[in-house]
Amino acid sequence: MTALVRHGVRVSELCADGDRFLQHGNLGKATSLYMSAFKTHANSTVSHMRxxxxxxxxxxISTLEGWLDSHGDNQSVEITNKEWRAWLRGNFCPLHSSA
Structure with missing residues (x-):
């Protein structure tokens, strides 16, 4: 699954769609939508997710980290470095030891 930014779609709509998938247990689609929202406007997405x-x-976060750890064709996030993981933890889990 790839996080795609849909032209003309607002961050709030992407996050709301992500919330609905999250409520129904579809972590892959929810996380993909949050990533699309993040690519559209990072600050608004981080604020929503917090x-x-x-x-x-x-x-x-676990889904994103799984994608970061993935090395196959199913990898959904283009960034696969330790800095991204540290940023993710630092923004959403500031008390986490790896942040």
Whole structure:
């Protein structure tokens, strides 16, 4: 699954769609939508995601980290370096030891 930015779609719509998929347990689609929102406007997306329930946010972060660890054709995130992981943890889990 690739995070694509849909022309003319607002960050709030992408995040709302992501929230719906997250509620239904579809972490891949939810995370992909959050990544699309992030590519459209990072600050708004981070602000939205920080308001998610802690367990839901943890699942999204775990999905992203799984994509970062993936080395096959199913890799969904173009960035695969340690700096991205540190940024992710630093923004969403500031008390995490690896941040």
């Amino acid at each position: 308001k998610l329930e802690r367990s839901s946010l943890g699942k999204v």
